[in-house]
Amino acid sequence: MSEIPGPLLAVDKLEVVYQRAITAVQGISLAVPQGRIVGILGTNGAGKTTLLRAISGFHGIDDARVTEGGIRFKGRRIENSEPHRISRAGIALVPERDKAFPNLTVAENLAVPAGPRESTAERRRREERVAQFFPRLADLRHRIAGLLSGGERQMLAIASALVCKPELLLVDELSLGLAPVAVDDLMARLVEIKRELGITVMLVEQSTAVALAVADYSYVLENGRIVLDGDSARLRDHPDIQEFYLGQASGGARRSYRDVKQYRRSRRWYG
Amino acid sequence: MQLAVNIVVLAAIYALIACGYVLVYRVSRVLNLAHGELMMLGAYLLVMTAASFSSHWLIAIAAAVGLSLLVGVLVYLFLMRKMTGEMVLAAVLTTVALGILLRGLMVLIWSAQQQYPAQRLEITNFAIALPGGARISLCAAMLVAATALVYGALFAFLRFGRWGLRMRAAGQSPLLAAQRGINLHAVYALAWGLSTLTGALAGILIALDSGLDQTMAIIGLKAFPAALVGGLDSLVGALAGSLIVATAEVLLIHYVDPLLSEVVPFLVLIAMLVVRPWGLFGTREELDRV
Amino acid sequence: MSRRPHASGYFRIGYAQDLALLQSRTERGALAALLAVLALFPFLASAFLLDLANQVLLASIGALALMLLTGYAGQVSLGHAGLMAAGAFTVGILFKELQTPFWLTLPAAALVGALLGVIFGLPSLRLRGLYLAVSTLALHFLVVYLGGEYETKRGFSTGIVIDPPTIGSFAMTSGRTWYFVLGGAAAATLLLCLNLLRAGTGRAWAAIRANETVAEALGIGVAAHKLLAFVISSALAALAGALFAYYRGFVSVEAFSLFLSIQYVAMIIIGGMGSLLGAILGATFVTLFPYGIEAALRALPGAQRYAGALFAVNYAAFGAVMILFLVLEPLGLVGIWRRVQTYFLMWPFKHRPMAGRSR
Numbered sequence: 001m002s003e004i005p006g007p008l009l010a011v012d013k014l015e016v017v018y019q020r021a022i023t024a025v026q027g028i029s030l031a032v033p034q035g036r037i038v039g040i041l042g043t044n045g046a047g048k049t050t051l052l053r054a055i056s057g058f059h060g061i062d063d064a065r066v067t068e069g070g071i072r073f074k075g076r077r078i079e080n081s082e083p084h085r086i087s088r089a090g091i092a093l094v095p096e097r098d099k100a101f102p103n104l105t106v107a108e109n110l111a112v113p114a115g116p117r118e119s120t121a122e123r124r125r126r127e128e129r130v131a132q133f134f135p136r137l138a139d140l141r142h143r144i145a146g147l148l149s150g151g152e153r154q155m156l157a158i159a160s161a162l163v164c165k166p167e168l169l170l171v172d173e174l175s176l177g178l179a180p181v182a183v184d185d186l187m188a189r190l191v192e193i194k195r196e197l198g199i200t201v202m203l204v205e206q207s208t209a210v211a212l213a214v215a216d217y218s219y220v221l222e223n224g225r226i227v228l229d230g231d232s233a234r235l236r237d238h239p240d241i242q243e244f245y246l247g248q249a250s251g252g253a254r255r256s257y258r259d260v261k262q263y264r265r266s267r268r269w270y271g
Numbered sequence: 272m273q274l275a276v277n278i279v280v281l282a283a284i285y286a287l288i289a290c291g292y293v294l295v296y297r298v299s300r301v302l303n304l305a306h307g308e309l310m311m312l313g314a315y316l317l318v319m320t321a322a323s324f325s326s327h328w329l330i331a332i333a334a335a336v337g338l339s340l341l342v343g344v345l346v347y348l349f350l351m352r353k354m355t356g357e358m359v360l361a362a363v364l365t366t367v368a369l370g371i372l373l374r375g376l377m378v379l380i381w382s383a384q385q386q387y388p389a390q391r392l393e394i395t396n397f398a399i400a401l402p403g404g405a406r407i408s409l410c411a412a413m414l415v416a417a418t419a420l421v422y423g424a425l426f427a428f429l430r431f432g433r434w435g436l437r438m439r440a441a442g443q444s445p446l447l448a449a450q451r452g453i454n455l456h457a458v459y460a461l462a463w464g465l466s467t468l469t470g471a472l473a474g475i476l477i478a479l480d481s482g483l484d485q486t487m488a489i490i491g492l493k494a495f496p497a498a499l500v501g502g503l504d505s506l507v508g509a510l511a512g513s514l515i516v517a518t519a520e521v522l523l524i525h526y527v528d529p530l531l532s533e534v535v536p537f538l539v540l541i542a543m544l545v546v547r548p549w550g551l552f553g554t555r556e557e558l559d560r561v
Numbered sequence: 562m563s564r565r566p567h568a569s570g571y572f573r574i575g576y577a578q579d580l581a582l583l584q585s586r587t588e589r590g591a592l593a594a595l596l597a598v599l600a601l602f603p604f605l606a607s608a609f610l611l612d613l614a615n616q617v618l619l620a621s622i623g624a625l626a627l628m629l630l631t632g633y634a635g636q637v638s639l640g641h642a643g644l645m646a647a648g649a650f651t652v653g654i655l656f657k658e659l660q661t662p663f664w665l666t667l668p669a670a671a672l673v674g675a676l677l678g679v680i681f682g683l684p685s686l687r688l689r690g691l692y693l694a695v696s697t698l699a700l701h702f703l704v705v706y707l708g709g710e711y712e713t714k715r716g717f718s719t720g721i722v723i724d725p726p727t728i729g730s731f732a733m734t735s736g737r738t739w740y741f742v743l744g745g746a747a748a749a750t751l752l753l754c755l756n757l758l759r760a761g762t763g764r765a766w767a768a769i770r771a772n773e774t775v776a777e778a779l780g781i782g783v784a785a786h787k788l789l790a791f792v793i794s795s796a797l798a799a800l801a802g803a804l805f806a807y808y809r810g811f812v813s814v815e816a817f818s819l820f821l822s823i824q825y826v827a828m829i830i831i832g833g834m835g836s837l838l839g840a841i842l843g844a845t846f847v848t849l850f851p852y853g854i855e856a857a858l859r860a861l862p863g864a865q866r867y868a869g870a871l872f873a874v875n876y877a878a879f880g881a882v883m884i885l886f887l888v889l890e891p892l893g894l895v896g897i898w899r900r901v902q903t904y905f906l907m908w909p910f911k912h913r914p915m916a917g918r919s920r
Contacts (some may be wrong), residue, residue, distance in 0.1 A: 059445065083446070084452050084455065087452035092450070096447060099447075101437070102444075103554075104436075104443070111433075112440045114452035114453050114454075115452065164451060225395055234543060328780070354888065359691060360637060360694070363889045365884060367826075368879075371877075374873075374880070375874060375876030375880060378870060379877060393638075530706070531706075534703060536701075537698075538703065544687075548638075
């Protein structure tokens with residue numbers, strides 16, 4: 001794979017507006033270098049999913065638009081493109097909801113994605129390669145996807161995204177609704193996938209600890225803006241991350257309302 | 272015995288028309304109330320091609336069917352595509368308006384006179400004798416055969432074909448389908464094209480059997496309860512619904528009152544809406560998707 | 562603090578003021594002027610124009626009824642023509658069988674409409690949107706079938722002829738008389754709608770239309786209000802049908818086709834959903850439309866040959882216009898009117914409102 005100059009994905013002062021009234025994302029700029037895992041952290045409603053949707057393309061019914069700024073993938077601008085074109089360009093999304101087609105079997109779910117133009121043999125080979133990462137799916141080939149367990153469905157979602165032969169994989173809330181053991185397992189596989197297939201991963205996570213464990217570089221979102229970024233070591237040592245995202249109070253003493261002044265530290269973000 | 276034959280023929284008619292409703296609804300969640308008019312358009316296209324290919328009936332029919340496929344695709348691309356982001360009800364009303372527009376245009380182009388394409392194509396619609404003293408006309412028999420063929424082909428296509436799989440996927444989750452590289456507009460256009468094709472086939476065979484006039488669109492509308500009774504997103508349901516509605520209609524006309532013919536399908540519809548609105552084989556959650 | 566509304570805002574200091582129908586001296590003046598013009602009209606217009614105006618007034622009653630049901634309460638109905646047919650046939654049957662005078666048949670028609678409204682409304686308790694529309698469609702066919710059955714079984718295969726209503730020795734036959742009668746009926750309907758909408762019922766309907774589950778959770782009796790919407794709307798529609806029967810002097814099942822239902826739906830869409838003004842604008846537009854087409858056909862050179870197929874031209878043009886409105890201007894004529902109004906109110910500012918979809 002040739003190295004392209006500059007990041008694989010560059011987001012520049014992005015602004016996304018829903019229904020012409022609600023600004024979900026404001027002035028976000030970030031870069032995803034090739035071959036890395038980049039984490040996007042933040043609480044509910046911070047704008048993480050909107051960011052992923054903006055990159056992977058808005059559907060007609062969302063009534064959302066990128067109103068300012070741009071998104072460049074391999075040097076080409078892709079904002080406000082149609083989702084299927086972005087998928088064909090090499091970006092695949094593992095969504096948070098609607099992970100699979102509920103009334104199709106696992107095998108059909110893997111056959112549906114429209115990947116790049118290639119021969120049937122190549123396509124078959126890739127499906128098998130993908131299946132190797134998730135041996136469990138091979139046993140479930142003829143099971144209807146709606147009947148899978150949460151973990152199995154997540155595996156299917158990742159596998160069907162990989163079938164599209166993406167260069168950039170966007171993962172939305174991998175850990176949501178899964179037991180910690182399953183999450184660790186999936187994360188390990190994700191790292192393995194990244195290494196063996198040479199793809200770049202953008203990981204959106206509410207679970208900061210999980211994300212920091214695998215990501216090379218992360219951005220923290222709050223209210224639609226980036227408030228902090230850095231590599232995992234720097235973020236883990238940052239006192240605000242420790243307090244607000246990792247749940248480690250400074251000093252270890254029991255918290256009381258007298259410590260309210262600590263919450264004013266959040267204002268530091270915007271300083 | 273003749274009653275049974277009548278039921279089979281009517282059920283085949285309804286089924287062939289109903290699968291058009293199901294195709295469009297299942298894939299794009301839109302109820303195409305212009306289906307009856309599109310069906311009629313197919314028959315009028317046969318009148319047109321019959322003038323050019325009057326001695327080659329097979330070519331005339333094939334040409335008309337092919338043109339109808341094109342019409343369906345164009346209807347999606349130029350009209351329905353603009354309504355994909357809107358409320359479903361607005362899209363349905365657009366199809367109603369389209370039906371009205373087509374109705375007017377067809378009369379303007381071809382006049383409201385009754386047409387007999389079978390005569391023009393020199394097809395003699397002779398009666399075939401069946402056991403039990405029943406009779407069936409050639410075109411009616413062709414229609415039954417065509418319905419069987421179409422359903423077989425559709426089942427195979429949806430189950431095994433690549434685009435059939437994409438159509439099923441797009442029907443279940445359009446956003447995910449788009450995110451997996453499926454061009455939704457292409458899928459919807461294909462669904463509309465197939466729907467118009469099957470409808471036109473029905474219209475053509477009916478026109479060959481008993482002539483073509485303005486009342487054909489009503490048959491199209493009567494087939495809609497058949498689709499709904501079976502479940503608007505189920506092909507199997509369309510078959511079952513057609514059989515039920517046809518049986519009810521033929522029996523009630525025969526034993527009670529011939530005037531009932533137009534209202535029986537809707538009586539069955541009301542009954543089904545009261546008992547089980549999503550139909551016999553439809554997916555239940557459809558109800559809450561307004 | 563000014564009590565006159567103007568471009569920089571409305572300043573009301575009490576609920577009564579908020580609910581008042583006419584908010585300012587300007588509005589009262591405008592209404593008086595409008596009434597004066599409307600009152601003078603029948604004395605200046607030709608018989609043809611008078612007939613047009615009467616048709617528009619009749620259509621307005623039906624359109625307002627449908628607007629209440631679909632535009633405000635959010636219950637889709639494709640069976641409006643069936644309800645009008647019920648009203649017309651009630652008049653016809655009572656007249657032919659029992660020679661009932663009009664001041665009994667009209668309330669009877671409204672009552673029949675109300676009862677049918679309950680039947681039409683029952684599906685709305687379980688179904689929404691598409692499926693509800695389909696159920697109203699089916700019921701429409703049922704009603705029309707029953708009307709047709711009556712016609713054939715009683716030998717009126719070409720329709721029922723009705724005498725014009727008489728009060729003493731005065732028979733209502735002149736267009737001018739009908740103008741004032743229908744005008745009064747339309748005004749009464751409008752007033753009824755306005756009052757319903759500014760009371761609790763209207764607010765309940767708005768809540769149900771926005772989100773049924775939330776409305777239920779807020780303690781609004783969703784089922785009762787839905788049925789109420791159907792009952793009122795159907796009673797008004799039946800009344801409109803009854804008046805239509807008397808105006809035409811003739812009742813026949815062919816007049817109440819599915820196309821008529823669609824026309825009424827078109828009225829509220831073209832007029833603009835969720836607005837009483839829209840109902841009236843839409844009724845005017847759709848009623849006058851065929852005459853406009855006919856006039857256009859006569860005026861355009863070369864279009865003469867289509868004059869014979871006027872019905873088909875009407876169909877095609879109507880379908881095309883409906884499509885244009887649905888695709889390009891879903892907010893209807895009222896949407897256009899509001900845009901013009903906003904432009905002048907906001908001038909010289911060009912600020913476009915953020916909230917709400919203007920597509």
